[in-house]
Amino acid sequence: MIQIENVSLSYGTRAVLHDISLTLTERRIAIIGANGSGKSSFARLLNGLLLPTSGTVRIDGQTTKDNGKDIRRKVGFVFQNPDNQIVFPVVEEDLAFGMKNLGFSKDTIATKTTDILTRYDMLHLRDHPAHLLSGGQKQLLAISGVLVMEPIYLVLDEPTTLLDLRNKRRISAALNALGQTIILTTHDLDLIAAYDRVIVFDEGRVVIDDTPANAIPAYESLMA
Numbered sequence: 001m002i003q004i005e006n007v008s009l010s011y012g013t014r015a016v017l018h019d020i021s022l023t024l025t026e027r028r029i030a031i032i033g034a035n036g037s038g039k040s041s042f043a044r045l046l047n048g049l050l051l052p053t054s055g056t057v058r059i060d061g062q063t064t065k066d067n068g069k070d071i072r073r074k075v076g077f078v079f080q081n082p083d084n085q086i087v088f089p090v091v092e093e094d095l096a097f098g099m100k101n102l103g104f105s106k107d108t109i110a111t112k113t114t115d116i117l118t119r120y121d122m123l124h125l126r127d128h129p130a131h132l133l134s135g136g137q138k139q140l141l142a143i144s145g146v147l148v149m150e151p152i153y154l155v156l157d158e159p160t161t162l163l164d165l166r167n168k169r170r171i172s173a174a175l176n177a178l179g180q181t182i183i184l185t186t187h188d189l190d191l192i193a194a195y196d197r198v199i200v201f202d203e204g205r206v207v208i209d210d211t212p213a214n215a216i217p218a219y220e221s222l223m224a
């Protein structure tokens with residue numbers, strides 16, 4: 001369970017999130033809102049990439065402030081642009097990096113690499129230069145690099161924004177098939193139509209928190 005208790009966030013003197021309290025228990029949660037409404041900042045609070053200026057973010061009882069290492073293991077984070085996440089030149093090396101850091105054995109790393117590449121039809125790309133992958137393949141590699149570390153929660157910041165329709169659908173299907181709890185920010189309302197919960201941010205505040213059937217039309221009215 002993720003508990004956000006009276007969380008505010010400022011960058012210097014600029015306040016961008018204001019006194020947010022939420023308990024996140026559903027398996028599929030979407031965060032939507034206008035540009036600059038604070039979605040990415042909120043997402044980054046969930047795995048301790050950012051710490052609140054005031055208030056507390058608690059993951060299964062542990063605060064992000066005091067348990068950074070555990071939290072980053074539990075809460076995987078996928079950035080909007082996979083180029084910011086893929087750090088090694090070859091696909092296999094990039095997947096191995098996080099697992100090596102966690103102390104996984106060579107055999108485990110090899111098996112998990114084969115498994116995840118097979119799952120996403122990319123086994124033939126094992127020795128391929130990562131920068132030559134297509135946009136969709138890069139995003140799948142970025143997601144794979146997080147999944148092999150076995151997070152319980154997966155936070156994704158606009159995972160389909162840079163993708164064409166075919167790749168959007170591919171990523172959407174890949175996410176739907178996962179057992180993890182997913183929290184994602186997006187402008188892609190089709191992606192979240194079957195989600196359990198949609199939270200709408202406006203100027204750093206939660207203004208709608210409902211099912212997609214209710215929240216999406218309410219958001220569209222807000223933006224009209």
Ligand SMILES: Nc1ncnc2c1ncn2[C@@H]1O[C@H](COP(=O)(O)OP(=O)(O)OP(=O)(O)O)[C@@H](O)[C@H]1O
Nearest residue numbers: 011014016033034035036037038039040041042185
């Ligand atoms: N590192 C930073 N330093 C200062 N201000 C920042 C920083 N990151 C974001 N901001 C500001 O915080 C506010 C919220 O930004 P954030 O990226 O969280 O919004 P967002 O809803 O994700 O926007 P978008 O839909 O455009 O990605 C914006 O006004 C932005 O300019």
